[in-house]
Amino acid sequence: MSQLLAAAHPPASSRPATDWWREAVIYQVYPRSFADADGDGMGDLPGITSRLPYLRDLGVDAVWLSPFYASPQADAGYDVADYRVVDPMFGTLDDAVVLIGAAHRLGLRILVDLVPNHCSDQHAWFQQALREGPASRIRERFHFRDGKGKHGELPPNDWESVFGGPAWTRTKNPDGTPGQWYLHLFAPQQPDFNWKHLAVRDEFRSILRFWLDLGVDGFRIDVAHGLVKADGLPDLGDHERLKLLGNDAGPCFDQDGVHEIYRDWHTIFAEYDGERIGVAEAWAPTLERTANYVRPDELHQAFNFQYLATAWQAQPLRDVIEGTLRAMRPVGAPATWVLSNHDVTRHATRFANPPGLGTQIREAGDRELGLRRARAATLLMLALPGSAYIYQGEELGLPDVTDLPDEVRQDPAYFRGAGQDGFRDGCRVPIPWSGTRAPYGFNSVEDGPSWLPQPDTWAALSVEAQTGDPDSTLEMYRSALALRRDHPALGGADNLRRLPSPDGVLVFERTTDDGPAFLCTVNVTDAPVTLPTPGRLLMASDRVTAGDTHTVQPADTTAWWTTA
CATH class of the missing domain: 2.60.40.1180 (Golgi alpha-mannosidase II)
Structure with a gap:
């Protein structure tokens, strides 16, 4: 299928250290779905460590790990109970230290996911706030409010959760009577922090330093646009219904106050050698608003969701590419490009369907067409100035799994019946490494478990099956990354x-x-x-x-x- 005429790439460590992030290719690992070392069906940190040579040989510069912290897993780890503890399902803190060291020895940098907008309802602070009742001073670290109505039976405002339903849940007082409400822009198990409280700011400064001291090279900052809410938490009013794509930020997102936080964090990153960085997951309404997050004294990169959501059509692609470069020039920041991640339908499936269906699609579409377009879109992305992100498995041409049985789904948005479509499980199925049947080398157990079932058709898509095949998608990625590294006109x-x-x-x-x-x-x-x-x-x-x-x-x- 492809024409691969590239030489083998040099080791990742040969890339200059200065401003490495301006042209880095960063590979997203979704830990539960990458590699399972202990055979329990759930990916883990030792599994990731064992596969780091594969990522080095693929030709990426850095690895971003989705959350692996202690969590009840109400939202796949984005509900954090303790930011300094590794969840036992993924391993131990020692395993994280081993992973970071192994990556550095291979010339790979490590970014970890930071979730500062909200925590788990099992977080020690939130549990204390519930135990102590409305008089608790610790409630000021969240958004607790009295309800409206004669008996406080109505939510404090009209905000809606991204996952569907009200963005407020009512508590019970210690004596069992109905209590105050608390804000959660996502699931009820994810109470939002109040970032106007100094204790919250101090805690996250400490968390940053904890992981930086362990050697991580930076952070992907979840919901970076959501930390600060408008004063008084006013009703949405005429603003669009709260949603991730194409949202009118309104009083919930993209408030100017977030930039004070990131200016503070920038000074912490600068304390450490090796150019540590922050990457904003900022769903801003415009590219110009996105550029605010990467001003010289703030964060280093911001995800380009406008590019991810662009249809496979010439004029929209041209507009978003030129618009991105134009928006980033005044702040001196690199553009970033991404086609897939753990929250959206893989681009091999998006492009298999008609344009205009959004980034969460329920239909498999035309698989051959989707893969052909995905390969073309990848080479376009890797040819653009700046930094690029690869989501695990896209280098194998994996499609979304669109026919998962309802009983195996775990996306909280799926069960809330509104908000996001709730079909993110389809892009999170564990990737195939080798063999002719599941779990395809995801773990070493014959016919072993997998937290989400893998399709029977994935044997031909495994790393083992594609390695050495010059027409395979994997070899196309390897060659493209080698050329991107070697050609003097490419990069940042x-x-x-x-x-x-x-x-x-x-x-x-x-x-x-x-x-x-x-x-x-x-x-x-x-x-x-x-x-x-x-x-x-x-x-x-x-x-x-x-x-x-x-x-x-x-x-x-x-x-x-x-x-x-």
């Missing part, structure tokens, strides 16, 4: 220049002062196109017929070229 520099192209085709060039130019041609149409041959073909996502003067590029295909 904002050096993209759009070139003339027919309708439905993107053509751009990246140049340096003293090296060959790099060119990328992307055919987003459903038919082959004939283009002037721009140079020497490096690789393509599908078979390209390159002649001396003209090239035939198939539908839904990206090709890389160089003038060398």
